[in-house]
Amino acid sequence: MSEIKTLTKPVPPGGVIGIIGGGQLGRMLAMAAARLGLKAAVYNDENHAPAFQVTPLQIAAPYDDRNMLTGFAEICDVITFEFENLPSDAIAHLASLKPVRPGQRALEITQDRFSEKSFVQSLGLKTAPFVAVTSVQDAATAFAQMDGAAILKTRRLGYDGKGQSKVTSGAEAQAAFQHFKGAPSILEGFVDFAFEASVVAARAADGSFAAFDPPENIHENHILRRSIVPGRLSKAQSDEAKAIAKAIADALDYVGVLAVELFVGKDGSLAINEIAPRVHNSGHWTIEACACSQFEQHIRAVAGWPLGDPARHADAVMENVIGAEADAWESLARSGALHLYGKREARLGRKMGHMTRLKPLTK
């Protein structure tokens, strides 16, 4: 096994940040790098990636193409990701060539719902009840342990509700498991939450930590519809959310921005739904409402720069522009800060952009 490369000093202005994944998150990361005088190189498995429009340094090749990954690593000073699902051996290969941030352990833990939730519980933090399901028999047994309805989720590669199925009986749980073609899964109990929230935070290699104010999030059809900051979280809940993010980031020896999705219970308690080891849709409002956005914060952390100030200087509502909603770009542009991602096709459920509306700071 090759040695892992580490970053011993900050990437200076003019240096190259490698970004694996060229979707909207990669695009906004590349633009944030440019603000700081850093260059962005983007690696994506398809042509016409949104991020390819904002940098001349780009490679389109499969994520398991060893030679292309090697060539990409050669032009980069440090490598990061817009998504957590890169094959583990591709990450290991990159890490043998150039510093990779966040590190492989954080990516591996969060690639798998079971290991992620087990990790969270090991920190003494609350999650929804969950049980591993590896067989049809497991599915029924697991359901019997739940308090009524539950959700079967594949352990890997789920996002925006993909690889998830709500079940209300042992038989349904078994059918869902078969529908997932027997992919290793977990059965997760429902949390009786009042609303959803998230916390987006950054940790630098020196252990310094900065969290943005946690927004309240509203989902529709398993896709984030809207993030509101300040939302319904109390000051104490907001502080607790930031402390949760810090505990997780510290335990992972994390470098970069991560997001923790939370359930805010009717009893006021916070339970952890999911960790995203990357910038997050619920942090897009930071572009307008903070002097340092989540994207710049991530670039600062991975490049070894000092973290920026996460202070919020306006209230904000971020709303996703989904599918054909983007056709109304002209009227959307009239009503707030519109971001469009340069995607060619407005497919159903596809995130085409987002809108942020600011209001004077209230708290």
Next chain:
Amino acid sequence: MSEIKTLTKPVPPGGVIGIIGGGQLGRMLAMAAARLGLKAAVYNDENHAPAFQVTPLQIAAPYDDRNMLTGFAEICDVITFEFENLPSDAIAHLASLKPVRPGQRALEITQDRFSEKSFVQSLGLKTAPFVAVTSVQDAATAFAQMDGAAILKTRRLGYDGKGQSKVTSGAEAQAAFQHFKGAPSILEGFVDFAFEASVVAARAADGSFAAFDPPENIHENHILRRSIVPGRLSKAQSDEAKAIAKAIADALDYVGVLAVELFVGKDGSLAINEIAPRVHNSGHWTIEACACSQFEQHIRAVAGWPLGDPARHADAVMENVIGAEADAWESLARSGALHLYGKREARLGRKMGHMTRLKPLTK
């Protein structure tokens, strides 16, 4: 003479904004276009232009290369500028191929200090006293009309104090004119100002208008050091500054962002120092302090989109990072929103980046 192309409908997302000039202003314009889902194509007369780092669509060729300008125009939906000094026939050539915004007349008037000041006076607006100087004899005659010290300025191609010389006698005025190799010039009387300010504003093709709050500006060695908003302008002065910008933009049938540099007299009156038919250094604070920056506002105007909201939601101080000051990037990054422009050499007096510090909104 070829017909001038006009924009009959907005450039839709995915369209291409052509930007002539690849310095920091072109770079920040390109990034603003990308936010809106528009592509930026950059034309610059040297390789390694800052703006070339933020788009794959780029041409490096002389500004009078007819064939390259033609090729550039072919990939663009509309063309704009980061600077006002493109040769007039190059502008005319581009305008015969694709819509050019702002239009040729605005550029021509503002390329020449004498025609610019005459135009401003024709609107009933105040300027410093000025006299055209076209001969050594003129220089002495002009000085005699001034009240003590004056500044000889070449009519064309001056910026950041270049092509300017302070003179305190008729003989010095003559010597300065000879030093400028007899280039057509103006002699400008000093204005006894309390401080300097500027107003950055946008006008759309439909006549709609939006002005940012005018900052107070502090210059050092003829280069902008710092812009402060709110500065020392009263509400009435701020409103007057915006009205001046509107009068100028309307009279020029202007499309895009323009900046008007102002002297705020000890008597409280505003005199116009200079018009810049483009985004302006004194508007950089809008990136953090407004939901729509001057760069996005310019792109919106030239692309035929609705103008954005120029409301300011924080107080701001913008400070340029000049020459070797950029070496301290790590400590600068600690103290605010740092922008670096990707320039390779930190030459003396060269603008390498800028810093914006935000404070809670006071007025």
